[in-house]
Structures are given as C-alpha cells and as structure tokens.
Amino acid sequence: MNLFADIRALVIQELEAMTAEGALPEGLSLANVAVEPPRDAAHGDMATNAAMVLAKPAKANPREIAGKLAERLAADERIESAEIAGPGFINLRLVSGVWGGVVKAVLAQGEGFGRSDLGEGRRVNIEFVSANPTGPMHVGHTRGAVFGDALASLLAYSGHEVTREYYINDGGAQVDVLARSVYLRYLEAHGQEVAFEDGTYPGDYLVPVGEALKAKVGDAFVDKGEQVWLEEVRDFATEAMMGLIRADLAALGVEMDVFFSEKALYGTGKIEAAIEDLRDKGLIYEGKLKPPKGKLPEDWEAREQTLFKSTEFGDDEDRPVQKADGKWAYFAPDIAYHFDKVSRGFDELIDVFGADHGGYVKRMKAAVAALSDNRVPLDVKLVQLVKLFKDGQEFKMSKRAGTFVTLRDVVDEVGADVTRFVMLTRKNDAPLDFDFAKAMEQSKDNPVFYVQYAHARVRSVLRKAEAAGWDVSEKNLLEQEPGTVHPAELATMRKLAEWPRMVEIAAKGHEPHRIAFYLYDLAQAFHALWHRGNDEPELRFFQEGNESASLPKIAIAKAVSVVISSGLGILGVTPAEELR
RNA sequence: GGACCCAUAGCUCAGCUGGAUAGAGUGUCGCCCUCCGAAGGCGAAGGCCGUAGGUUCGAAUCCUACUGGGUCCGCCA
Numbered sequence: 001m002n003l004f005a006d007i008r009a010l011v012i013q014e015l016e017a018m019t020a021e022g023a024l025p026e027g028l029s030l031a032n033v034a035v036e037p038p039r040d041a042a043h044g045d046m047a048t049n050a051a052m053v054l055a056k057p058a059k060a061n062p063r064e065i066a067g068k069l070a071e072r073l074a075a076d077e078r079i080e081s082a083e084i085a086g087p088g089f090i091n092l093r094l095v096s097g098v099w100g101g102v103v104k105a106v107l108a109q110g111e112g113f114g115r116s117d118l119g120e121g122r123r124v125n126i127e128f129v130s131a132n133p134t135g136p137m138h139v140g141h142t143r144g145a146v147f148g149d150a151l152a153s154l155l156a157y158s159g160h161e162v163t164r165e166y167y168i169n170d171g172g173a174q175v176d177v178l179a180r181s182v183y184l185r186y187l188e189a190h191g192q193e194v195a196f197e198d199g200t201y202p203g204d205y206l207v208p209v210g211e212a213l214k215a216k217v218g219d220a221f222v223d224k225g226e227q228v229w230l231e232e233v234r235d236f237a238t239e240a241m242m243g244l245i246r247a248d249l250a251a252l253g254v255e256m257d258v259f260f261s262e263k264a265l266y267g268t269g270k271i272e273a274a275i276e277d278l279r280d281k282g283l284i285y286e287g288k289l290k291p292p293k294g295k296l297p298e299d300w301e302a303r304e305q306t307l308f309k310s311t312e313f314g315d316d317e318d319r320p321v322q323k324a325d326g327k328w329a330y331f332a333p334d335i336a337y338h339f340d341k342v343s344r345g346f347d348e349l350i351d352v353f354g355a356d357h358g359g360y361v362k363r364m365k366a367a368v369a370a371l372s373d374n375r376v377p378l379d380v381k382l383v384q385l386v387k388l389f390k391d392g393q394e395f396k397m398s399k400r401a402g403t404f405v406t407l408r409d410v411v412d413e414v415g416a417d418v419t420r421f422v423m424l425t426r427k428n429d430a431p432l433d434f435d436f437a438k439a440m441e442q443s444k445d446n447p448v449f450y451v452q453y454a455h456a457r458v459r460s461v462l463r464k465a466e467a468a469g470w471d472v473s474e475k476n477l478l479e480q481e482p483g484t485v486h487p488a489e490l491a492t493m494r495k496l497a498e499w500p501r502m503v504e505i506a507a508k509g510h511e512p513h514r515i516a517f518y519l520y521d522l523a524q525a526f527h528a529l530w531h532r533g534n535d536e537p538e539l540r541f542f543q544e545g546n547e548s549a550s551l552p553k554i555a556i557a558k559a560v561s562v563v564i565s566s567g568l569g570i571l572g573v574t575p576a577e578e579l580r
Numbered sequence: 581g582g583a584c585c586c587a588u589a590g591c592u593c594a595g596c597u598g599g600a601u602a603g604a605g606u607g608u609c610g611c612c613c614u615c616c617g618a619a620g621g622c623g624a625a626g627g628c629c630g631u632a633g634g635u636u637c638g639a640a641u642c643c644u645a646c647u648g649g650g651u652c653c654g655c656c657a
Contacts, residue, residue: 032598039600049599052637062637086600087637132657172657262657289654300654316583317654324655334657358584359652382585385650426593429585431650433592442619445592445605449619461616498596505596517594520604531622534615542616550616579619 001105001113002500004046007078007092008035011048014072023068028057037498044083044091045494051088062088096485099493106496106559107474111566114500118507119160125341126152128352129249129256130167133241134178136205137248137407140354143432144383145407146423146572148352149254150512151381153570158507163346164257170238171262171333177201178241179234183221185210186233190222209240248407253416253572260340265333274339274371275306275321275332283309283370289317308335313366335367342372349378350510352428358382379510383428389435414439417573421448424516424571442579447520451564452576454523457530458561459577461541465554470547472554482552486539488532489556492525499563503570512571519567526560 011033018024033054038047051066058065063084070082070090081093106113128148131141149164156162169175181201184194189211196202213221213236221229242259249256265271278284288302306322308331321332341349349368353360361380368378388395388405395405410419418439425447426432442449465472485493499518506514533540541557543550565575 034596034599036596036599039595039602043600047600052599055637089600091600169657174657291654303655305655320654322655327655329655330657355585355651357652361584382651384585430593431586447605450605453617453619457617464616502596509597511596513594514596517604518596520594524604528621530616531618531620534613534618534621537615540616544616579617 001102001109002116002504003098003102003497004035004037004501007046007094008033008048010076010078011035011050011069011073014069015050015054017072018068024054024058024060024065028054030054037494038089038091041491041494043085043089044081044093046092046094047085048090048092049088051084051090055088066090096490099485099490099497100482102493102497103555103559104478106562107478107555110474110562111569113562114503114566115157115159116500116504116507117159118504119155119158122160122347123163123345124155124160124348124350125163125165125344125346126155126350126352127165127167127341128152129245129254130169131245132169132174133238133245134174134201135203135241136244139386139388139405139407139410139434142252142407142410142419143386143423144352144354145249145252145254146420147381147383147428147512148350149252150420150424150515150571151350151352151510153572154503154507154512154515155510157566157570158503160348160507164255165341166256166259167337168238168242168259168261168263171266172330175234175238176230178237179230180226182206182209182213182237182240183229183233186213186221189214190219192222205244206237209237212240213237251411251416252407252419260337262333262337265336265340266328270340271328271332271336274336277339278308278335278367278370281370283312284321285309287318289320308363308367308370310363310366310370313369315362315366319363331363331367334364335371338364338368338378339371342368342376346376349376351378351380353380353382355382355384381428381510384431386423386432386434389433389437391437410434418448420572421451421516421568424513425520427511427513447516448573449579450527451519451523451568453579454526455561455564455568455575456577456579457526458557458564461554461557462561464542465550468542468544468547470551470554472551472558474558477551477555477558480552480555482555488529488539489553492522492529492556492560495522495525496559496563499566515567515570519564519571522560522563522567526557529556 012030015024015030015033019026019028033048033050035046035048038044050069051062054065055062066084066088070084073079073090073092074082078094078098079092080095083091085091126148129141129145131137152162152164177199178201184196184200185206188194213233221233275284285307286304287307288304289307291300291302303324305320307318308321310319311317319331320329321335323329338349351364364380365378368376413436422434422439423432438446439448462472502514502518506512529539537543541550541553568575
C-alpha cells in the first residue's frame with residue numbers, strides 16, 4: 001500500500017474523467033502530475049500540482065482547473081477537504097480513518113509494507129568494493145562496501161533482481177608486487193634477513209602468509225629465481241588476500257554473490273572477443289593521441305596505439321586499450337568484464353567506485369553503451385573520501401606512518417551496525433567525517449542511537465504490555481479501532497505513510513542515504529509523541545490498567561517499530577531490542 | 581590546460597528529479613524533571629541557498645560563465 005500512489009491514481013482518474021467530459025483538452029501528458037506531502041503540515045496532508053502542470057498545455061487558468069478538480073476530489077470518501085491555494089495547488093486533507101488504515105496496513109504487511117515492484121524484476125548487477133587483493137580493506141573501501149550493499153538491498157526491496165559482485169583485480173602488476181612481498185616474508189620465515197624496498201608491501205599482514213607458504217612448499221623456493229616461483233606465489237598470495245577480504249566483508253555483514261577474477265579474462269580470448277566486438281562496430285582504430293594539455297610527462301611522445309572511440313559516446317578523448325609493450329591496458333580487461341556482465345543478461349549495471357576513479361567514469365559508460373548497443377544503462381556511483389576523527393582531531397591515514405586504519409579497526413571499535421549507519425548518513429558524493437567518539441555517543445546528536453532508541457522504546461512498551469497479560473500480536477492490534485486520533489499521533493502516522501514513497505524515491509535515485517534520513521525523521525516523530533505522554537497521560541502508549549485505551553496506541557508504536565526495522569534492514573543494521 | 585564532484589544557518593548536513601513562508605542536528609538564548617526511560621522535552625533568534633546572467637507561471641534544484649575547495653588527467657590498477 002502506498003497512500004501517495006493511491007491518491008495520485010485518484011487524481012489521474014479524475015483528470016481523465018475531466019478530459020472525457022471536455023473540461024480538459026485531449027492528449028495532455030499527466031506524467032508530471034505529482035502528489036506529495038506539503039512542506040508545511042498546516043497546508044494539509046497532501047498536495048498536488050496537477051492544475052499548474054496542466055495549465056499551460058491546456059491553455060487554461062490554473063486556478064480554474066484546480067477548482068473543477070478540487071470539487072471532484074472532495075467527493076472521494078477518503079478526502080475530507082480539497083482546497084485551492086497559492087498559484088493553483090490543491091491541498092488535500094484526508095479523513096482520519098485513512099491514517100488508521102496506514103497503521104493497519106503496516107501491521108498486516110509487516111516488512112512487506114514499502115516493498116514494491118518498481119523494478120519489475122529487472123536484473124541489476126552492482127559491482128562494489130573491488131579492492132585490489134593486496135591487503136586488508138581500509139576505511140575507504142568500507143564506505144564503498146556499505147554503500148553498495150545497502151543500495152543492493154534497497155533495489156531488491158523495490159522489486160529488482162540484484163546481484164552483488166566483486167571484481168578481483170588479480171591480473172595486473174600489483175599482484176606481482178604482492179607475490180614478491182610475500183616471497184620476502186617467506187624468506188624471513190626461513191630465518192633470512194630481508195629488506196622491504198620501495199615497490200613492495202611491508203605490512204605485517206603478510207607475515208602469516210609467508211609462513212603459510214613455507215608450510216606448503218618447504219624450502220623449494222629459497223634462493224631461486226622469480227621464474228621458478230612467481231606464478232605460484234602469486235596465486236597463493238592472491239588467494240590468501242581474498243580470504244582476508246572475505247573475512248573483512250563478513251565482519252561488516254556484506255555477502256557477495258559473485259567474485260569475478262580479472263585474471264580469468266586473460267588467455268581465454270574474452271578480452272580479444274570484447275575488443276573485436278567493438279572493432280566490428282567500427283569503434284577501435286590505430287592512431288595517435290593528442291598530447292595532454294598542461295604539464296607534459298617527461299618522456300611523452302606521440303605513439304601509434306590501439307584506441308577505443310569513446311568520444312562517440314560523450315568521452316573527451318579516445319582511450320587506449322593497449323600499452324606500449326603490446327599488453328592490454330587495464331581498460332581492456334575492464335571492457336571485457338563489462339561485456340561479460342552485459343552478455344550475462346543484466347538489464348542495468350551499477351559500479352561503485354572510489355572518488356579517485358572519477359576520471360574513469362565516462363570511458364566506462366562509453367564502453368558499456370557501445371557493447372550493449374545502448375541497451376544497458378550503467379550508473380557509476382562515486383563514493384567520496386572518509387575523514388576520520390579521533391577526539392575531535394582529524395586522523396590522517398598513511399601507510400608509511402603506520403597509521404593505516406583498516407575496516408577491522410573501525411568495526412572492532414564501534415561495531416558493524418554503527419559503522420554502517422554512520423556511513424549511510426551522507427550522500428555518496430559528499431565527503432564523510434567519521435568521528436569515533438561521536439559514533440559511540442548515546443545522545444540525540446548520534447543518529448544511530450536516536451533511531452535505535454526509538455525501536456528499543458517500542459520493544460520496551462510491548463514487553464510491558466505482555467507482562468500485563470495483554471495480547472499485542474499483530475492480529476489483535478489489527479482489530480483495535482482508535483476512537484479519536486490525536487493530532488500528535490497523526491504526525492507519526494503521516495510519517496509512516498511516507499515510507500513506501502521514500503523507498504521508491506531512494507531506489508529510483510540509487511540513494512540509500514535517504515532511508516537513513518527518513519528513519520531519523522520517523523524516530524523524531526515517535527519520540528515527540530512519546531514525550532507528549534509526559535504531560536498528557538492519555539497519550540501514553542502503555543496506560544496501566546487501561547487495556548482498551550492502550551492497544552490502539554500500541555498499534556501505532558508497533559507500526560513504527562516495523563518500519564524502522566524494515567529500514568534498518570535495508571541499511572544492514574540490526575534493530576536494537578533494548579539499549580543500555 | 582582539461583575532466584568529474586562539491587559550495588545551503590556560526591558549525592555538521594538534509595532538501596523527495598522545477599513548487600507555497602528553504603528544513604534538521606549542534607551551538608546561542610528562554611522555559612520545563614513527583615511524569616510509560618530527562619544519556620531529555622518545548623520554544624526563540626539565526627539565510628543574498630558561492631557570484632552574475634539565462635530558461636518559465638515558478639529555480640537552492642535545470643543551462644552558461646565566473647570564484648573558491650576536493651579528486652583525477654597516455655604506456656598504474
């Protein structure tokens with residue numbers, strides 16, 4: 001049930017009836033007709049812009065259209081009043097029974113209240129994290145992981161068939177570096193003194209990998225040349241790193257459906273096939289690039305190379321797919337990878353990248369547009385940097401200084417739930433300040449706590465009611481008829497009614513942060529209602545010895561907890577039963 | 581030199597694909613604890629939505645140009 005969609009359907013229906021009667025010209029587009037909550041609650045429960053949107057194409061006065069439409073809308077049994085305001089808004093006030101109906105819908109549908117078939121079962125592939133398999137995940141990856149996972153849940157909740165996917169960059173030079181680093185640890189495990197020079201990874205996390213390698217191959221690789229051990233050590237190390245990363249993801253509560261290996265694209269003809277596909281479309285050619293403007297690299301020289309005509313799809317330059325030595329540039333396997341995704345039949349692709357990949361977006365979109373003949377849209381979500389704060393001081397990450405903050409550091413300190421929620425209280429394209437102290441603070445300025453507190457309060461009320469021997473099952477609460485609904489309660493019910501709409505908006509825009517903000521608003525409405533009970537005992541949810549007065553209010557409270565629970569579920573956060 | 585992102589209250593940020601008098605939190609100021617949980621509650625003050633143009637019934641939102649900040653810019657991935 002989506003009350004806003006229902007009322008919008010009513011508006012559309014009446015507009016069509018007006019057209020049929022000749023009050024409006026034929027053929028008007030009703031696509032922009034919206035039914036929204038008014039900014040100011042004093043204006044009513046809902047407002048529609050229908051008259052203003054249609055005034056121009058209908059060549060009529062907006063207030064005139066509004067007048068006719070309002071009259072018709074007012075005749076509906078759900079609508080108490082329809083008033084024209086401002087330039088031609090129609091403010092609708094709904095009969096109070098409608099709001100009670102919302103509570104009932106929540107209780108009856110549970111977690112299903114807010115689910116929709118918006119996606120119509122379209123298959124969406126979300127690629128996220130995709131951290132290089134060269135070490136544990138750090139905070140930057142964490143934000144991408146949380147964002148991608150929440151977006152995936154949001155789309156699944158909205159009727160999409162979602163695949164969570166991780167692209168393992170195990171095909172490039174960085175895994176050779178990893179292998180050499182592990183080899184050093186391996187020598188170390190054999191008692192040798194080793195030095196970690198530039199271009200190797202000195203992190204302690206490779207110590208156990210070196211030891212494990214020793215346990216596996218003994219001294220077979222000691223004092224041998226790279227050609228003997230590189231390949232095997234590389235595989236061994238990559239696997240070990242992926243083990244680390246999987247464990248990190250698990251600690252955060254992220255579960256991937258697919259791990260896709262870059263290496264698996266090499267030697268199988270997949271890259272060549274993807275490039276050939278583009279070549280057949282006339283989008284691959286041999287040529288020279290213009291030198292980049294501004295400061296030139298020292299050794300720049302124009303060179304003939306294999307280029308992808310990404311400019312045909314809105315990119316600024318054509319992009320090379322091959323390096324000078326004839327090997328594929330990183331872009332080539334990435335094209336092949338996306339070609340693979342397209343050919344797996346996805347209707348929509350989403351890539352979640354770090355902000356430092358911003359320059360890569362256009363060419364990737366160009367590639368997907370070309371590969372899919374513009375059939376499959378690719379949305380690239382760039383996740384901005386996370387700034388860490390400890391005790392109010394910015395805490396700079398630096399591999400060299402050893403102040404390298406891993407996902408584990410954060411999760412161990414504040415827990416997965418808090419980490420996830422905090423990271424979702426910001427748009428993905430805005431930088432995020434993560435303050436350890438604030439994340440743990442139990443006060444109103446900590447949204448995590450505030451939302452959890454609302455949920456815990458409801459559970460507390462339910463426990464009390466149960467202790468009093470009352471039946472607070474959904475079934476029984478559904479049968480409660482509230483006598484008169486207090487205006488303070490209406491505010492909370494209105495918020496509940498917005499949930500399906502909010503999910504839809506968030507899903508359409510690929511913006512899971514909206515869910516977090518909505519939950520904060522809902523919690524706020526609930527807390528406000530709770531506190532009214534201090535002064536007005538008849539508003540309390542649990543009224544000692546007065547079951548019949550309490551149960552309708554408990555129904556509202558329970559509905560709030562259901563929606564909070566749904567919302568937190570999308571964000572991947574466990575709702576709190578109690579706080580201490 | 582170019583590309584992408586950002587600019588909204590003193591501070592940290594929302595703003596629902598163009599709607600009405602731009603909202604939260606924090607900070608400041610004023611009230612409120614015999615009360616289902618005061619680790620709070622109610623209220624007030626606080627704004628040239630970076631600047632200048634444009635699009636239209638209507639712009640924080642869309643377009644252009646500036647200004648300021650971030651990220652990045654063949655043969656790294």
